[in-house]
Amino acid sequence: MSKTAIRRLDARNPGFLAELDALLAFESEADERIDNAVTEILRGVRTTGDAALIEYTRRFDHLDVSDMAALELPKHELQAALASLSSAQRDALVIAAERVRAYHQRQKAESWEYVEADGSRLGQKVTPLDRVGLYVPGGRASYPSSVLMNAIPAKVAGVGELIMVVPTPRGEKNPLVLAAAEITGVDRVFTIGGAQAVAALAYGTQTIPQVDKIVGPGNAFVAEAKRRVFGTVGIDMVAGPSEVLIISDGSGHADWVAMDLFAQAEHDELAQSILLCTDPAFIDAVHEAIDRLLPTMPRLETIAKSLANRGALIHVDSLERACAIANRIAPEHLELAMEKAEDWIDHIRHAGAIFVGHWAVEALGDYCAGPNHVLPTMRSARFSSPLGVYDFQKRTSIVHISEAGAQHLGKIASVLAHGEGLQAHARSAEMRLKV
Incomplete structure (x- = not known):
């Protein structure tokens, strides 16, 4: 019997989405x-x-x-x-x-x-x-x-x-x-x-x-x-706790998956580590690996509390369903721990970073893979992106209108400005028009 406390959920259950939303819910308490x-x-x-x-x-x-x-x-x-x-x-x-x-x-x-x-x-x-x-x-x-x-x-x-x-x-x-x-x-x-x-x-x-x-x-x-x-x-952002979501087809090594879950959980007790897997036997193997490997970790207390508070091992009936759930979660880090991981990249719309295949461990992204490790958390990958060069550049519009262009655009602007009740705007454009 497994000793490590971590939720075991089944995506086929009628109340699963409510359970998932409760698991994902995080609000930093106003202190x-x-x-x-x-x-x-x-x-x-x-x-x-x-x-x-x-x-x-x-x-x-x-x-x-x-x-x-x-x-x-x-x-x-x-x-x-x-x-x-x-x-x-x-x-x-x-x-x-x-x-x-x-x-x-x-x-x-x-x-x-x-x-x-x-x-x-x-x-x-x-x-x-x-x-x-x-x-x-x-x-x-x-x-x-x-x-x-x-x-x-x-x-x-x-x-x-x-x-x-x-x-x-x-x-x-x-x-x-x-x-x-x-x-x-x-x-x-x-x-x-x-x-x-x-x-x-x-x-x-x-x-x-x-x-x-x-x-x-x-x-x-x-x-x-x-x-x-x-x-x-x-x-840049007001970041929340670190997150990893792993989608597995049951291939690969259970020990690797367990340690990848640990790698996020050791950040702090509020970090979130979730596995979505189509193979119940592999989920059992991962849970066994968690029990066996956790005592060897220097930060075992933090990891154990994180897994108990916000972690989950979730059985899904298909990889399509797993990807749909992943898009709902919009995780900071997403590992596609599958044999044909490349085939599933296009199914993912919301994630801070996608790690493709068994060798693309998220920890490499933290240090030396190349892409930025400053990533959106708390489901903000639905609308924001990793930190990048674009965050340190600003864009200024350049508008250089020719005399001929002012004749055409001035009439359009005049009509729209009058429609908005902004007569000075209209007059400003009309003054450039040739009678």
Whole structure:
């Protein structure tokens, strides 16, 4: 009998969709403590700038600093961090960066225009953002891969200046994170974090210039701060817990599937790991593998709670049904763990990233496959996309109307403007018309 708690559902049951929707439901509870703290911090940084940053850094990160100079890392420290790595670590970072860069270079949009018969020219000017802020978690939760995935598309887009903020609680610095900043060409690095770092990037201080967009993951305080400053600056997204959905035809290795479920579950207790499979015997094998492998995992408590709270092993009667359910879920990560996985790609409409076949393990996408690992969560893959170069470029319409074009378009605009009751609009267009 299986010891690990995880839901076993059957898509053939009449109440399945209600069970699925209940499983998917996730609403981050409004925490009054977080709300009040973020309000205070945003107000403080907006009002007193550097002084507030120093105060909050002393209070939250336990750093004895008296000025902003102590909170900006010089270039040589990033270079020293890179030099301090083992050859294996350095090679892994460099190769991963090269692969991520090669993929994102294909996303870069270019300006375009076309000329109409009357000589009018219409087009679109594509321009990179001037300045972007990159938030990187610090301390124990240090992710050099996050630096690669956020900094590289920004640099490929041509962003003028990239400012990274990373907390260093009690002075704890992660050399891999700093090395990644050096490899990707981050321009300035400040050792600040939390909502105060988001506020500094959004509003600007005496030392930190205001950015145009803030990207990168963070804790609940960071997420709430990003939500609040949206509109003053752009943000990438307010991400929810990590998700993986695996569709299996019963081929492959049960141990592989179990470990792929673990890989998402170990993020935190709210992460979601779901298997859809057409073979009941394989589902039993996966459950057995979960029981056998879980005790070997260093983060077994987190994994177990995640699987119990939001995980599921679901029997489906066909791969067509599995794909329909996948589209309803719209997962962040989707693994097609099948013998003929390519045949099913076109059945998927909603997913942040699709991993095709038994060898395309999602963990490769997190680090070095090439595509971005910043993906839509909480069913937002129905309407949004992975982070990419396009997130660091803006588009401006170019409207160059010839005299002949104004005669034709002016009459059309006049009719429509009068219909909307906007007479000044109509007169403005009519004044260009030849009598």
